[in-house]
Amino acid sequence: MLASTSSVRATELLHDPSFYLRRQLLWLVVGLVLSYGAARLDYRLLRRFVVPLSVMALTLLVLVFVPGIGVKVGGSHRWLGIGPIRLQPSEIAKIMLVVGMAAWMSRVERRATDLKTGLLAPLAGLGLTLVLLIAEPDFGTTLLCGMVGMLILYAGGTRFSFLLVTAVAGICLFFLAILHDPLRLGRLLAFIFPEKYPATAYHLAQSKVAFIKGGLFGAGLGNSIQKQYYLPEAHTDFILAIVGEELGLVATGLVLLLFLAIMVSGLFISFRAPDTFGRLTAFGLTVMLVLQAxxxxxxVTGCLPTKGLPLPFISYGGSSLVGALTSVALLLSIANAGSEQPDEVSRSVKDRTHSF
Amino acid sequence: MLGLGARLAFLHLGPHTAELADIHRNRTWAVEIGVERGKVFDRRGLENILALDLPVKDVCADPDAVVSSGQVAVVSAKLSELLGLPVSDVAQKLDRPGRRYACLKRSVQEEDSQRIAALHLPGVFFEDQTVRFYPHHDFLCHVLGFVNHDGIGSAGVEQRMDKFLRGCPGFLESEKNALRKEIYWKRDRYVPPVEGANVYLTIDQNVQYIVEKAIDTIDEGHDSLTWKGAWAIVQRVSTGEILAMVSRPAFDLNDFRAAPDDAKLNRALGTVYEPGSTLKSIAFSAAFNEKLVTPETVIDCENGSWMHRGKVLHDYHPSGRLTVADGLKKSSNILTAKLSIQLGDERLYQYMRAFGLGQKTGIDLPGEEAGLLRPRSDWSGISGSRMAIGQGVAVTAMQMISIYGAIANGGVMMRPYVVRQVVAADGTILEEHRPEETGRPITPETAALMRRLLARVTEPDGTGKRAAVEGYQVAGKTGTAQKPVPGGYSSTAHIASFVGFLPAQAPEIVIVVVVDEPQPIRTGGMVAAPVFKRIASEAARYLDLRETESSAVAMK
Structure with missing residues (x-):
């Protein structure tokens, strides 16, 4: 799918239709090797090294602001540049956030109902991560991590009333941040009043056009018109629209079903995990993937205002792909520990998602 | 998740006919593919281009973009300097926020537009256009004609050959991407354009130049000669091809809008005049053809003044008794009138019709007049004798050259033409004009006899002695006609002409020269014959005509 979508842009910009595809395949190889290792690894090792790993993840998030290492693209400090390779530290942070919080909550176990141990301490770690993310700024990932963090706390045993207050406060803070950012504010307003902000609503309108033109079976692979510059960022955040246009409801429905399958099998793994850490980690990773999707x-379908979140496994982006693969690998590792037999459902899910 | 699924299904499958129609309308790309108009060449082909399309640019601007760049003053100043327009006009056109289009100057030459483009002025852009260009400006202007603003040929060859020159625009229906470029594989319909065909004329650029130069220097050898208009044609005898056609006043084809209608008139085809003595050849030819007289027949010329049916007819050079041959040489009105009476009105009328009077020659150019030959029923008792001397009958120069062409061509009239060939862009010949015979008014013997007698006109004691060309025997006839004015004929406004051919016994080219209202000298022998001579001598050498042997010149 990426091959089809990115070729137009790549041809125009770089005179090489397969430029994005080759890079993504390279990342896929890297991701598969990494995740193969991670799946073989006992996930409990993570718990032992949770402190140094978390510190490393946070350091990387700080490094994006350091000139020379951090790369500024389109006004955002989201990337680290090391030679020709570009990394998005937020992908590492997403995984480590889940692991870190799961580790903390599994350690406190029953004291989770305390205000201090159950809410304030983990909230400090979560808050630090979120502040760094929102400073990049990356509102989409911030919101995602905030929601996932809350869910882990809830699953870990924190009182619902504490969480409710925190969530309300968090949402207020989030909106405050949005109000200070004209770009995001514009996006939000464009979502609410599309006719008043035609330029910002353009993305969305073009995305809808893609789905409409796709119909049930689509226009055929490679036959998208929307990718002919009508739909900006067709190969990253809005790739599903092109999937819809070229392959129709059949394919978009299948994508939706596959993420549903990831959710079901992920929760199943979580349920069968041998310990609390495993259970919370599996839960967090699953929720992270599925919520992002x-x-x-x-x-893409116009139900939510525009955010910069890619579709896991499918959108172009090396860090995102590697992150998603690693998450699945960790899930498999937990599943391995949960039973002698690896979970058939989750493995098949993983294999099928790669085909996009 | 279920919600998202429903949303996806709705987007994919929902009833979106209005949206789809909207999308289709916005993205369809239907354009006409313009074609280049064909070129016009002279008879020698590719080396002599007479008319062609040139790429030019319309300089346009997006006033809104200029205003929002805050550089209205700078942009206006630069553009007015480079385009030669007043600054205030440019600024007025540009200082209009909200407007997205303004055309500042049309048809700007490529080099000038590049100079503007190099400045990268905000909001200024160019639109491709083509403009018809005539490299030689007023050269051959009446034959070539011009193309009006809608791209339709409106005069001359441009008009007559428009359907070939114009070509056929192509058509393209496709879809465009967001950058407004065509998505090739979405192309629905494509009708390839047919480029305009090229037209090759019978005109010889060099002969044309010789004639134009001669016409433009009519006053050479005269003190302060003035004239209202002049025209001339050179035609190849055996084929009827026009080698040159000139009309004065002329105009610049590249600026035809500024030209007065009077200048645009092709007088060689469109001006009808009373020819005078040049028309006497018809009565003489007819009398010989009917074997009523021989050159040696003697006729009484009444000492220059003859009363016939209550009207007096005068001779310019009074004579007593003349042979028919000398009557032609001295251009006797009385002798010609007596020949016409011997012929009778009916036969005279038939010969005039046979020589093409009152009918268009059918040349492949627009704007030809048929001249004036009154029907027999309108003739009075003296009409025949007056028409025989070229009064009360009117012709175009084209008709006059056809009459002498027939005499030169052994009695065979040929249809004149200026287009030799039409060749499509891919090289196929679409049309080829071949010589076409239109009639045989006289026998070859009569024609040969007339050639012999007409050759005497340019002898040292003939009326056309100033038309004689060194090395060649020239046959021809002078004409000095008073212009008709209400109630009779003007005594000061004349049409002076000379028509003739060379070499006299084996003619190759026939030439007519007409000068409208020359002052103060007014006769064809004085005004038109010298011009004929200049044209004939230069054209004969350029065309490498075989010189007449001196013995033949001496013989007659």
Missing amino acids: GINIGV
């Missing part, structure tokens, strides 16, 4: 699909 849900938000992305919501944006």
Whole structure:
């Protein structure tokens, strides 16, 4: 799919239709090797090294602001540049956030109902991560991590009333941040009043056009018109629209079903995990993947305002792909520990998602 | 998740006919593919281009973009300097926020537009256009004609050959991407354009130049000669091809809008005049053809003043008794009138019709007049004798050259033409004009006899002695006609002409020269014959005509 979508842009910009595809395949190889290792690894090792790993993840998030190492693209400090390679530290942070919080909550176990141990301490770690993310600024990932963090706390045993207050406060803070950022404010307003902000609503309108033109079976692979510059960022955040246009509801429905399958099998793994850490980690990773996919699909179909979140496994982006593969690998590792037999469902899910 | 699924299904499958129609309308790309108009060449082909399309640019601007760049003053100043327009006009056109289009100057030459483009002025852009260009400006202007603003040939060859020159625009229906470029594989319909065909004329650029130069220097050898207009044609005898056609006043084809209608008139085809003595050849030819007289027949010329049916007819050079041959040489009105009476009105009328009077020659150019030959029923008792001397009958120069062409061509009239060939862009010949015979008014013997007698006109004691060309025997006839004015004929406004051919016994080219209202000298022998001579001598050498042997010149 990426091959089809990115070729137009790559041909125009770089005179090489397969430029994006080759890079993504390279990342896929890297991701598969990494995740193969991660799946073989006992996930409990993570718990032992949770402190140094978390510190490393946070350091990387700080490094994006350091000139020379951090790369500024389109006004955002989201990337680290090391030679020709570009990394998005937020992908590492996303995984480590889940692991870190799961580790903390599994350690406190029953004291999770305390205000201090159950809410304030983990909230400090979560807050630090979120502040760094929002400073990049990366509102989409911030919102995603905030929601996932809350869910882990809830699953870990924190009182619902504490969480409710925190969530309200968090949402207020989030909106405050948005109000200070004209770009995001514009996006939000464009979502609410599309006719008043035609330029910002353009993305969304073009995305809808893609789905409409796709119909049930689509225009045929490679036959998208929307990718002919009508739909900006067709190969990244809005790739599902092109999937819809070229392959129709059949394919978009299948994508949706596959993420549903990831959710089901992920929760199943979580349920069968041998310890609390494993359970919370599996839960967090699953929610992270599926929620991200849900938000992305919501944006692309015009149900949510525009955010910069890619569709896991499918959108162009090396860090995102590697991150998603690693998450699945960790899930498999937990599943391995949960039973002698590896979970058939989750493995098949992983294999099929790669085909996009 | 379920919600998203429903949303996806709705987007994919929902009833979106209005949206789809909207999308289709916005993205369809239907354009006409313009074609280049064909070129016009002279008879020698590719080396002599007479008319062609040139790429030019319309300089346009997006006033809104200029205003929002805050550089209205700078942009106006630069553009007015480079385009030669007043600054205030440019600024007025540009200082209009909200407007997205303004055309500042049309048809700007490529080099000038590049100079503007190099400045990268905000909001200024160019639109491709083509403009018809005539490299030689007023050269051959009446034959070539011009193309009006809608790209339709409106005069001359441009008009007559428009359907070939114009070509056929192509058509393209496709879809465009967001950058407004065509998506090739979405192309629905494509009708390839047919480029305009090229037209090759019978005109010889060099002969044309010789004639134009001669016409433009009519006053050479005269003190302060003035004239209202002049025209001339050179035609190849055996084929009827026109080698040159000139009309004065002329105009610059590249600026035809500024030219007065009077200048645009092709007088060689469109001006009808009373020819005078040049028309006497018809009565003489007819009398010989009917074997009523021989050159040696003697006729009484009444000492220059003859009363016939209550009207007096005068001779310019009074004579007593003349042979028919000398009557032609001295251009006797009385002798010609007596020949016409011997012929009778009916036969005279038939010969005039046979020589093409009152009918268009059918040349492949627009704007030809048929001249004036009154029907027999309108003739009075003296009409025949007056028409025989070229009064009360009117012709175009084209008709006059056809009459002498027939005499030169052994009695065979040929249809004149200026287009030799039409060749499509891919090299196929679409049309080829071949010589076409239109009639045989006289026998070859009569024609040969007339050639012999007409050759005497340019002898040292003939009326056309100033038309004689060194090395060649020239046959021809002078004409000095008073212009008709209400109630009779003007005594000061004349049409002076000379028509003739060379070499006299084996003619190759026939030439007519007409000068409208020359002052103060007014006769064809004085005004038109010298011009004929200049044209004939230069054209004969350029065309490498075989010189007449001196013995033949001496013989007659």
